[in-house]
Amino acid sequence: MTIEPDELLTTTRSVRKRLDLTRPVPPELVRECLEIALQAPTGGNRQEWHWIVVTDPGLRKTIGDYYGRSWRRYYESGSSARGLFQDDPVRSAAQARVSDSATYLGDHMGEVPVLVIGCIKVGGGLPPGNQAGLWGSLLPAAWSYMLAARARGLGTAWTTLHLAYESEIATLLGIPGDVRQGVLLPTAYYTGETFKPASRQPLEEVLHADRW
Incomplete structure (x- = not known):
């Protein structure tokens, strides 16, 4: 599967309903995507990221239960996407x-x-105040993983709602106390043909030259 860079960048979508829940994903394909992710930049070249690949059915179900519980609370709060731009x-x-x-x-x-x-x-522990420097050393790699997955016919979605139960999931997976979770990326083959660019605000509405 060959995708030109501009197409890859504009058609890597959050895939949810179109994730194929029945088709196994070869472990080596996930490893390929993570090898590419490790080429992303980190502050001071520290490379202090860690990646947990969960395929065990029991562990996936438990994480899914935590995620579902968090999603329902978020949805019921009225803060989800449905409540915006009414x-x-x-x-x-x-x-x-x-x-x-x-x-x-x-x-x-x-x-x-x-x-x-x-x-x-x-x-x-987490630094006080602005944490952009910390998470900026993880999130570009996670996005690179998503791009690499898209180029290999896999769908992903950027999710963080599991973090409401970060400590419970850390205990479940044996994550050390000095390691924090930043993103959960469900990964599967996708159904259907392909993806297209999403509708976005015009650049003119968000571009500021020199000053706001």
Whole structure:
């Protein structure tokens, strides 16, 4: 599967309803994606990331249960995508679709063949104040993983709602106390043909030259 860079960058979507829950994902394919992820930059070249690839059915179900519980609480709070842009019919319809697909993933996370959790070592704990420097040493690699997966016919989704139960999942997976989780990436083959660029705000509405 060959995808030109611009197409890869504009068609790597959060895949939820179209994840194939029945088709196994070869471990070597996940390893290939992670090898590419490790080429991403990190602050001071520390490379203090860690990656937990969860394929055990029992562990996936437990993580999925935590994720589903967190999703339902988030949805019921009214803060999910469905509650946004209610005064804009076009965006509101798109938000409803996003929310529906997120609900589906919340119900089926534990059935996804591979769950990849990106973590980072924090030493003495999370830094106070602005943490951009810390998470900036993990999140680019996670995005690289998603791009590599897309190029290999796999779908992923950027999720963080499991972090409401970070300590429980850390205990479940034996994650050390000085390692924090940053992202959960469900990974599976996807159904259907391909993906297209999403509708986005015009650049003119968000571009600021020299000053705001």
